[in-house]
Amino acid sequence: MTIHKEGYTSLAITILFIFVLNALIQFYMPTAHTLKWIVYIFSGALFLIILQFFRSPFFDIETAENTILCPADGKVVVIEETEETEFLKDKRIQLSVFMSPVNVHVNRNPIAGVVSYFKYHKGKYLVAWHPKSSTENERTTIAIENSKGVTVLFRQIAGALARRIVWYVKEGDVVDQGQQFGFIKFGSRVDVFLPLGTKILVNIGDVVKGGRTILAELVDAEPLKEVAKPDAIVVPEPPAAPVEPAILVEETPTMNSITPAPSLVVDHPETAENPAVEESGAEKPVKKKTASKAKKVDSGDAAQEADSE
Helix, strand or coil: CEECHHHHHHHHHHHHHHHHHHHHHHHHCCCCHHHHHHHHHHHHHHHHHHHHHCEECCCCCCCCCCEEECCCCEEEEEEEEEEECCCCCEEEEEEEEEECCCCCCEEECCCCEEEEEEEEECCECCCCCCCCHHHHECEEEEEEECCCCCEEEEEEEECCCCCCEEECCCCCCEECCCCEEEEECCCEEEEEEECCCCEECCCCCCEECCCCCEEEECCCCCCHHHHHHHHCCCCCCCCCCCCCCCCCCCCCCCCCCCCCCHHHHHHCHHHHHCHHHHHHHHHHHHHHHHHHHHHHHHHHHHHHHHHHC
């Protein structure tokens, strides 16, 4: 265990105050032994309170992407569903941890990722358990987005006694889970805003330890196909209609579709107009040739008869 760097100045001022107080008592009231003992006891108690308040213990931090580590020592005072209106602007589960003056006031990142939002707000100093302290007190708002795209927002809130908020992060920083992101002096509160559906592992009134207690577990979103299966309505498909065989229809050519050959019209106009004349003209030469042949045969036979006589 060591003393946190934020306590160096406070410890130096405390030691100086104790030294001056005891010196005055010793110088002006050397015989007031009872008063001296009272001052001695008060001085020792004050030093121990300041010393333990700024203590920074060493311990191993177990990290996991789906777990939410407690950001500070204290007691769980709020677990409720609320509307986050500053950055996320949607419904979230708010989990608040109140830190008393005797708790370790080191603040640690609940998840690992990239700081997507940071803002410091000046404000009032209401008691840390007041319902409006989350929106009206002096505070810082930090949002971290992990590798799966899940954003967790948390706030450091100053209380009536705690009037000093310290932070070590800015937008764009890559941070580790359990790493210190800030410090609040002398009593305060930290709010954590988790996605709806997150599995909460603590109850109101539980004493928790920063960086060691697991507050909740993130639930991975189910694939859309798996979500839609239970609600899907299966409609049976109608039976397929029988397919009728195709009927081939032979088209009858029409007069308009038949076009006479251009050669007949151009080369033989008379033949096309009167085919009967052409047929009679073709037969006559055949008849003449037959008659002439018959005459030749008759004349030849007559000549043979004359010779024989």
